[in-house]
Amino acid sequence: AQSVTQLGSHVSVSEGALVLLRCNYSSSVPPYLFWYVQYPNQGLQLLLKYTTGATLVKGINGFEAEFKKSETSFHLTKPSAHMSDAAEYFCAVTWGGGKLIFGQGTELSVKP
């Protein structure tokens, strides 16, 4: 079955440090890929997406992600963490048909 794996349910970084959140999918057919962020008691906000074209995708709030087909990965990075980045991050993929498959989520904590 097609699935999405986020490595690490909880990641903690210091303010100003690099943020790296990992996402891998299981399929030989590349999907459309997304990262969403969810702040406490809020809905999901789209950070960035990859559908076709350039494999390095820039999103909002200084985040970016690179699609690596050979590694079936779509890791999310930000060069310098800010306290306001503390939230839950979900990687999601779709192969169409209206079904978005989510990873289990990674909670990002940012220490002052």
Added chain:
Amino acid sequence: DTEVTQTPKHLVMGMTNKKSLKCEQHMGHRAMYWYKQKAKKPPELMFVYSYEKLSINESVPSRFSPECPNSSLLNLHLHALQPEDSALYLCASSQDGQETQYFGPGTRLLVL
């Protein structure tokens, strides 16, 4: 504008009550979705409407009844819910069933 609105923000209901959740988008999207999200978990797909027709029902109990009166509006009618139905209910929309889903802020439901 990528806004999806949901009302109410919070809802408390007894197990014998009937209530409805409302979702609205004015982006011209033709696909709309209902998700259920428990704490610290990813959203779980419940229903998908495509061009105002129900296209996916993920074996949701009949105490949840979706309705799509027009292309901008999606309702979720609730009746005889159980305490385990307490969750955050998220609505989303996309251009069609293939593309990026945009989420609303959610309705926090508590069933007593």
